[in-house]
Amino acid sequence: MPEDENTSQDSIDETTEKDSADELQPSNDDSSSASEDPAPVPHQPIQLPPADFSTLVSMLSSQAMVMLGVLPNPATGKPEAQLEFARQFIDLLSILEEKTKGNLESEEELALKNTLHQLRMIFLEQSKTI
DSSP states (O other), X not given: OOHHHHHHHHHHHHHHHHHHHHHHSOOOOTTOOTTSOOOOOOOOXXXXXXXXXXHHHHHHHHHHHHHHTSSOOTTXXXXXXXXXXXXXXXXXXXXXXXXXXXSSOHHHHHHHHHHHHXXXXXXXXXXXXX
16 A cells, blocks of 8 residues: 555544544533433432331321322322212221221221321311312
Protein backbone atom coordinates (compact mmCIF):
# COMPACT_ATOMS: atom_id res chain seq x y z
CA MET A 1 0.00 0.00 0.00
CA PRO A 2 1.34 3.46 -0.79
CA GLU A 3 2.13 5.66 2.16
CA ASP A 4 -0.70 8.11 1.38
CA GLU A 5 -3.29 5.33 1.65
CA ASN A 6 -1.90 4.24 5.04
CA THR A 7 -2.16 7.78 6.35
CA SER A 8 -5.67 8.04 5.01
CA GLN A 9 -6.67 4.71 6.61
CA ASP A 10 -5.17 5.81 9.95
CA SER A 11 -7.28 8.98 9.81
CA ILE A 12 -10.43 6.94 9.19
CA ASP A 13 -9.61 4.56 12.06
CA GLU A 14 -8.98 7.46 14.47
CA THR A 15 -12.23 9.14 13.43
CA THR A 16 -14.19 5.90 13.87
CA GLU A 17 -12.67 5.31 17.31
CA LYS A 18 -13.46 8.90 18.34
CA ASP A 19 -17.08 8.57 17.12
CA SER A 20 -17.48 5.28 19.01
CA ALA A 21 -16.06 6.80 22.18
CA ASP A 22 -18.40 9.80 21.87
CA GLU A 23 -21.41 7.47 21.69
CA LEU A 24 -20.41 5.90 25.01
CA GLN A 25 -19.98 9.21 26.82
CA PRO A 26 -23.05 10.71 28.55
CA SER A 27 -24.42 13.65 26.66
CA ASN A 28 -24.23 17.06 28.27
CA ASP A 29 -26.44 18.43 25.54
CA ASP A 30 -29.53 20.06 27.06
CA SER A 31 -31.42 19.55 23.82
CA SER A 32 -32.01 15.86 24.51
CA SER A 33 -35.66 14.98 24.16
CA ALA A 34 -37.87 14.52 27.19
CA SER A 35 -39.13 11.26 25.72
CA GLU A 36 -35.89 9.45 26.59
CA ASP A 37 -36.29 7.01 29.47
CA PRO A 38 -34.53 8.03 32.65
CA ALA A 39 -31.77 5.79 33.96
CA PRO A 40 -33.22 2.73 35.64
CA VAL A 41 -33.58 2.99 39.39
CA PRO A 42 -32.07 0.10 41.31
CA HIS A 43 -34.68 -2.22 42.80
CA GLN A 44 -35.57 -1.18 46.33
CA PRO A 45 -37.14 -3.81 48.59
CA ILE A 46 -40.65 -2.89 49.65
CA GLN A 47 -41.19 -2.56 53.37
CA LEU A 48 -44.35 -4.54 54.12
CA PRO A 49 -46.25 -4.49 57.41
CA PRO A 50 -46.08 -7.64 59.50
CA ALA A 51 -48.45 -10.43 58.50
CA ASP A 52 -50.44 -10.54 61.73
CA PHE A 53 -54.00 -10.25 62.95
CA SER A 54 -53.94 -6.49 63.51
CA THR A 55 -52.67 -5.91 59.97
CA LEU A 56 -55.50 -8.05 58.58
CA VAL A 57 -58.10 -6.09 60.56
CA SER A 58 -56.48 -2.81 59.52
CA MET A 59 -56.48 -3.73 55.82
CA LEU A 60 -60.13 -4.80 55.84
CA SER A 61 -61.22 -1.76 57.84
CA SER A 62 -59.29 0.58 55.52
CA GLN A 63 -61.11 -0.89 52.54
CA ALA A 64 -64.42 -0.45 54.35
CA MET A 65 -63.54 3.20 55.09
CA VAL A 66 -62.81 3.81 51.41
CA MET A 67 -66.14 2.23 50.44
CA LEU A 68 -67.92 4.30 53.08
CA GLY A 69 -66.47 7.44 51.51
CA VAL A 70 -64.52 8.35 54.65
CA LEU A 71 -61.19 7.87 52.86
CA PRO A 72 -60.58 8.88 49.24
CA ASN A 73 -60.73 6.21 46.58
CA PRO A 74 -57.08 5.57 45.61
CA ALA A 75 -58.03 5.32 41.91
CA THR A 76 -59.78 8.70 41.74
CA GLY A 77 -58.44 10.56 44.77
CA LYS A 78 -62.02 11.45 45.72
CA PRO A 79 -64.26 10.06 48.47
CA GLU A 80 -66.97 7.88 46.92
CA ALA A 81 -69.46 6.01 49.07
CA GLN A 82 -70.29 2.53 47.78
CA LEU A 83 -72.31 1.10 50.63
CA GLU A 84 -72.78 -2.40 49.18
CA PHE A 85 -69.02 -2.88 49.09
CA ALA A 86 -68.62 -1.28 52.51
CA ARG A 87 -71.15 -3.74 53.93
CA GLN A 88 -69.16 -6.62 52.41
CA PHE A 89 -65.98 -5.56 54.21
CA ILE A 90 -67.86 -5.02 57.48
CA ASP A 91 -69.45 -8.46 57.12
CA LEU A 92 -66.02 -10.01 56.52
CA LEU A 93 -64.77 -8.43 59.73
CA SER A 94 -67.85 -9.75 61.53
CA ILE A 95 -67.13 -13.27 60.29
CA LEU A 96 -63.55 -12.89 61.46
CA GLU A 97 -64.83 -11.84 64.89
CA GLU A 98 -67.19 -14.81 65.06
CA LYS A 99 -64.68 -17.40 63.87
CA THR A 100 -61.86 -16.22 66.14
CA LYS A 101 -63.99 -15.85 69.29
CA GLY A 102 -62.03 -17.20 72.26
CA ASN A 103 -58.79 -17.49 70.28
CA LEU A 104 -57.64 -13.86 70.31
CA GLU A 105 -55.48 -11.97 72.76
CA SER A 106 -57.46 -9.38 74.70
CA GLU A 107 -55.90 -6.46 72.74
CA GLU A 108 -56.78 -8.09 69.40
CA GLU A 109 -60.34 -8.81 70.48
CA LEU A 110 -60.84 -5.25 71.73
CA ALA A 111 -59.35 -3.72 68.56
CA LEU A 112 -61.64 -5.83 66.35
CA LYS A 113 -64.70 -5.02 68.47
CA ASN A 114 -63.97 -1.26 68.42
CA THR A 115 -63.24 -1.29 64.69
CA LEU A 116 -66.51 -3.05 63.92
CA HIS A 117 -68.46 -0.66 66.15
CA GLN A 118 -66.92 2.38 64.47
CA LEU A 119 -67.53 1.02 60.95
CA ARG A 120 -71.15 0.10 61.75
CA MET A 121 -71.85 3.59 63.10
CA ILE A 122 -70.39 5.23 60.01
CA PHE A 123 -72.37 2.83 57.82
CA LEU A 124 -75.61 3.82 59.57
CA GLU A 125 -74.82 7.52 59.14
CA GLN A 126 -74.00 7.09 55.48
CA SER A 127 -77.14 5.02 54.92
CA LYS A 128 -79.27 7.91 56.20
CA THR A 129 -77.82 10.35 53.67
CA ILE A 130 -78.64 8.20 50.66
